Amino acid sequence: MALSKIDVANMLTGLVPNDNTIRRPNAKPIIINGDMAIAQRGTSATGKTSSGYYTCDRIQFVANDAGTHTVIQETSTSGNAYINGFAEAYRIDCTTADASVAADSALFIKYKVEGRDAQVFKKGTSNAEKFTLAFWVKSNKTGTGQVNLRDEVNTRQCSATYTISSANTWEHKICNFAADTTGALPSTNAEGFGIEWYLAAGSNYTSGTAPTAWEAISNADSAASLNLAISGSTDNDFSLTGVQLEVGEYSSTTLPPFQFESFEDSLNRCLRYFYHRGGISRLGFASATANTSTACLGVHFFPVIMRATPSQAQSASTGFYITGGTQNQTAQSALFGTEGISKYGVTLNATGSSLNVGYGYWLNAVDSTAYMQWSAEL
Amino acid sequence: MITSARYKNNLLGEKSSIEAVINDKTWIVPLDEENADYQAILQWVAEGNTIAEAD
Numbered sequence: 001m002a003l004s005k006i007d008v009a010n011m012l013t014g015l016v017p018n019d020n021t022i023r024r025p026n027a028k029p030i031i032i033n034g035d036m037a038i039a040q041r042g043t044s045a046t047g048k049t050s051s052g053y054y055t056c057d058r059i060q061f062v063a064n065d066a067g068t069h070t071v072i073q074e075t076s077t078s079g080n081a082y083i084n085g086f087a088e089a090y091r092i093d094c095t096t097a098d099a100s101v102a103a104d105s106a107l108f109i110k111y112k113v114e115g116r117d118a119q120v121f122k123k124g125t126s127n128a129e130k131f132t133l134a135f136w137v138k139s140n141k142t143g144t145g146q147v148n149l150r151d152e153v154n155t156r157q158c159s160a161t162y163t164i165s166s167a168n169t170w171e172h173k174i175c176n177f178a179a180d181t182t183g184a185l186p187s188t189n190a191e192g193f194g195i196e197w198y199l200a201a202g203s204n205y206t207s208g209t210a211p212t213a214w215e216a217i218s219n220a221d222s223a224a225s226l227n228l229a230i231s232g233s234t235d236n237d238f239s240l241t242g243v244q245l246e247v248g249e250y251s252s253t254t255l256p257p258f259q260f261e262s263f264e265d266s267l268n269r270c271l272r273y274f275y276h277r278g279g280i281s282r283l284g285f286a287s288a289t290a291n292t293s294t295a296c297l298g299v300h301f302f303p304v305i306m307r308a309t310p311s312q313a314q315s316a317s318t319g320f321y322i323t324g325g326t327q328n329q330t331a332q333s334a335l336f337g338t339e340g341i342s343k344y345g346v347t348l349n350a351t352g353s354s355l356n357v358g359y360g361y362w363l364n365a366v367d368s369t370a371y372m373q374w375s376a377e378l
Numbered sequence: 379m380i381t382s383a384r385y386k387n388n389l390l391g392e393k394s395s396i397e398a399v400i401n402d403k404t405w406i407v408p409l410d411e412e413n414a415d416y417q418a419i420l421q422w423v424a425e426g427n428t429i430a431e432a433d
Contacts, residue, residue, distance in 0.1 A: 050379040050401055051379075052400075052401045189412060190412070307412075308410060308412035308413055309408040309410040309412065309413055310408070310413070311405040311406060311407045311408065311413060311415040311416075312405065312406045313403055313404060313405045313406070339388055339389060339394075340388075341395070341406075341408055349389075375405070375414075375415070376413065376414075377414055378414055
């Protein structure tokens with residue numbers, strides 16, 4: 001077994017190496033982009049009323065008829081999170097309030113752990129591990145928040161609560177979750193389990209009791225201890241960063257330090273799930289060959305192998321040139337690849353006119369507003 | 379939220395993907411059950427919606 005750290009100081013003194021380090025089975029943090037530094041989709045998304053991935057990579061905004069919100073990659077230059085290394089955060093601002101959330105409505109933030117990355121918890125085995133979730137939080141609201149681990153594969157969940165004590169102040173929270181010897185997680189590229197920070201919820205989610213032990217999923221328990229109601233007023237906001245998930249049980253005095261990754265490493269891990277290419281005038285997307293006088297095909301390889309075959313989006317179809325020889329024409333239709341997209345790459349299919357069959361062309365961006373995106377999120 | 383979905387054909391005329399408007403943005407979604415958007419479209423169909431045939 002490879003060692004991730006050699007505790008030279010304790011070897012010399014004969015002390016037992018720090019348990020905080022030897023319990024970490026991963027060289028990299030389980031949570032990808034826990035410091036919210038990567039935001040390929042942009043730094044602000046307004047008017048959000050439905051679920052989706054906005055701003056910070058890997059972080060899902062989940063909303064169902066619970067007000068309207070702006071999702072922001074918040075940047076800080078002061079505060080307790082900042083002085084602990086977190087210059088960015090995932091922030092939700094309520095812009096249209098829903099003071100009386102319908103019974104079946106909810107608002108929460110979700111992070112989905114891929115099944116392969118979840119194996120370290122040995123869930124569903126006799127050696128199942130406890131979970132410790134740590135994070136920095138800030139809100140104008142004080143009160144009790146509820147965060148859940150949710151295993152959709154085996155329809156099980158477990159909860160923890162935390163208290164926001166001071167308004168508009170970064171606070172560090174540590175939540176412990178029980179081990180679960182029931183319900184193994186498949187070691188696949190599908191969702192293993194999710195982490196859900198409830199922010200507002202109707203009575204269908206609040207009428208039960210927050211489970212501190214793993215139980216069969218009961219929606220009534222999902223926000224039973226929540227009293228933040230972030231969607232209840234346009235004064236409300238909620239910020240989250242420094243998300244850290246550890247194997248085992250830790251307290252504020254034993255929690256291992258947050259594993260900061262380089263921006264490059266973090267971005268490369270995010271690219272498994274989402275890839276944005278754009279923002280540069282004349283940026284190339286593929287070298288292509290005209291197979292007819294009106295169409296040319298070119299392969300674009302993704303920078304990393306994606307989790308699964310991705311969905312693809314792009315800016316307006318008029319945002320792309322087909323360039324070759326003395327020709328430089330605007331692509332007449334989208335570059336959307338329908339010819340063999342996979343987790344490895346895509347064949348882009350551009351439509352033009354008077355193309356020279358067999359000649360090479362260059363598919364490129366008209367200006368810095370042109371982009372293409374591929375999503376293989378969980 | 380999905381507001382529309384239409385099959386797209388490849389150069390051989392085979393159904394190869396779905397052009398769907400999801401959260402007000404157009405996506406080309408592969409017919410791959412590992413893809414979360416395709417899973418969402420299948421759920422959308424299960425709720426009574428229909429994927430339009432390719433043009």
